[in-house]
Amino acid sequence: MLPKIIILRYRLIILLAAFLFNTLAFSTTVLYTYAQHMRPKYFLKSGKIAGFCHDILLALNEELRSEGIEIRYKNDALMATTEILNALERNEIQIFVGLGYSDSYGRRFNFVKTPLYGMREVFLIRISQHESIYSQRIVNVGVLKGTVPSARVKEVFEGLRLVQFDNIDDAIKALDKGQIDTIYGGALVLGSYVKDNPKKYQLLGVFTDKFYHYVVVNRTVDTNVVTKLERAIKRIHEKRVIEKIIKKNNLGDFVLPGNVVEILLIDWRPYEWYDKVEKRWKGVDVDVVSSVFKKLGFVTEFVSFPWERCLQAMRALAYDGIMSLRKSREREEFLVFPDEPLSTGVDLLFKMKNKQLDISRLENIPEDVVCGYTLGYAYGDWFWNAKFKKEAVATDELGFRMLKRGKIDLFICNLLVAKHLLRELRMENEVEHSKNFGEVMIYHIAFSKNYHGQYLASLFGPELRKFKKTTEYSKILQRYGLKYEDFWSSFVY
Structure with missing residues (x-):
């Protein structure tokens, strides 16, 4: 029989080994942070840290617990932004919840790419x-x-x-x-x-x-930890946690969850239009964009202005994206275009049937003929090089109304859009169109030329390409009386 002292020693060794095993198995990576002196993001309530970003931090910790990560305040003090960033850089803290991106910050820190809000x-x-x-x-x-x-x-x-x-x-x-x-x-x-x-x-x-605003970490934080943070942010968006925090703080007029993408568009049936009965945006491009973003974990919100104002808003970086539009050098100065196109179309010349005008060839159209076009649209070179006169109008609908009243002799319009408009205006039997004088128009969704826009474009293009190969895509086309060949038969990838 072993002496009692030896048995006791063995038991202590076993207990110590079990303790060390549990400690290693369930060890937590602690990332320290400071609270910002910035109400309502952070503030003190009864001496304790509270606020909008504090609530997000708590939600992140809930998700990160299973990953063995915890975000912990260094102390209960409120710090100025510059103090926090300096502390982050010298590794006094490792993480901060709620920082806007700038190129200079991007060079100093690592941003978790999925935004918070x-x-x-x-x-x-x-x-x-x-x-x-x-x-x-x-x-x-x-x-x-x-x-x-x-x-x-x-x-x-x-x-x-x-x-x-x-x-x-x-x-x-x-x-x-x-x-x-x-x-x-x-x-x-x-x-x-x-x-x-x-x-x-x-x-x-x-x-x-x-x-x-993003979660940002300093350069010492391991990439595996950054990946886990990314997953946690996506999960709280999926669970609509940040949306609930916004509502709790009654801040819905001022801030949106980071997975909400605001897209500008106009009524341009069948690509996109607002259904006043169903009170929602519809159209082949609307349904495709919504479906692709849903697969990426984003929610789409569509906003409409006159087309020129949409472009102005995108120049001001006021919205996330715009659709459906052609790529041009001018637009690429302020927009990011994914490689994968969204849809296609052809622009044709339209005239009243009772108008004695030969539109079989561009060369046959006299120079004094006036052709209307919609302001801000990007037409092919053949149109701008044609010798006839050109007059800008505000919308396609106004162009056809002016055509009927004899204010203009011709109007240029996308064929699919024209068919829908002419039916609505009860002009389908009064108007005829030319053949296609130019190339097929390639339409895209484009994003703001900033950090988040670049990120959205990098995600959207590959996902759209995959989506076009699915039965879901085919069903969307069928919903609007279209076939795959209607868009892509003459388009070469």
């Missing part, structure tokens, strides 16, 4: 200033040090004198005292002041940059 840059003013601010020659603008809007404001607007602040509380105090005329920043932060003080503050309604 999106918003626009806005101006906050006192309601009592609403009339006077537009007449001021020089506007004193408060900005928050280290934020993306503070770096961009002078690129977007002229005649501004910037005053920098370490935190939002100091900026608001300066606005209230009349030391500055307005504050420029993200709608999440500034919108919360409008929400809490609707009779005191308001936001100025101008097209401004839409940008996103």
Whole structure:
């Protein structure tokens, strides 16, 4: 029989081994962070950290628990943005929840590419200033040090004198005292002041940059950890957690979940149009875009303006994407086009049947003939090189109405769009069209030329290519009376 002391020693060894095994098996990677001095993202409530981004951090920790990762505050203090970024860079902390992307930050840190939430840059003013601010020659603008809007404001607007602040509380105090005329920043932060003080503050309604906030880590964090963070963010979007946090904080007017993609478009049947009965956007391109983004874990929201205003908004980086449009050198200056096209079409010349005009060949059309075209559309070179006169109109529908009234002699339009419009206008038996004088028009979805737009384009193109090979794609075409050959028979990949 073994002595009791030896048995006790064996038991201690076994217990120690079990403890070490459990510790290693369930060890947690702790990523330290600071809370930002930026209400409503972070603030102190009864001495404890609270806020919109704090709620997101807690949701991330729920998802990361099974991955053996925890995001933990270094302390309960609120820190200025610049202090947080400096701490992140020197590895005092490893992670921060809620940072906007800029090229300079991209060189310093690693951004988890799926965004947490999106918003626009806005101006906050006192309601009592609403009339006077537009007449001021020089506007004193408060900005928050280290934020993306503070770096961009002078690129977007002229005649501004910037005053920098370490935190939002100091900026608001300066606005209230009349030391500055307005504050420029993200709608999440500034919108919360409008929400809490609707009779005191308001936001100025101008097209401004839409940008996103991300989880960001420093260069010491392992790529496997970044991958796990990416998965966790996608899961909380799938579970609509951030949407619920937005509703909980009553911030729906100022911020959107990061998986919501806002796409600009116009009524352009059968590609895209708004069904007033069903109160939703429909069309072959709408259904395809929605389906592809759904597979990627995104939700689409469609927004409509007149076409020229859509292009203007995209130049201002105010929305995520625009459809359906042709690629051109001019557009590539402010848009990112995925390699995979969305749909195709042909542009033809239309005239009234009772109009004595030979349109069998371009050379037969006299130079004094007036042909209408829709402002902002990208037509083929054959059209612009034709010798007849050209007159811009606001919409395709207006063009056909002008054609019927004899205000113009010809109108150029996409064939599929024209067929639908002429039926609606009850003109299908009164109008005839030319043959195709140019190439097949290739239509795309395009994205803002920024960090998130580049990311969306890199995801969307390959997924669209796969989607076109599915029965789901064929069923969408059939829904609108189309076949695969109608779009792609003359298109070579």
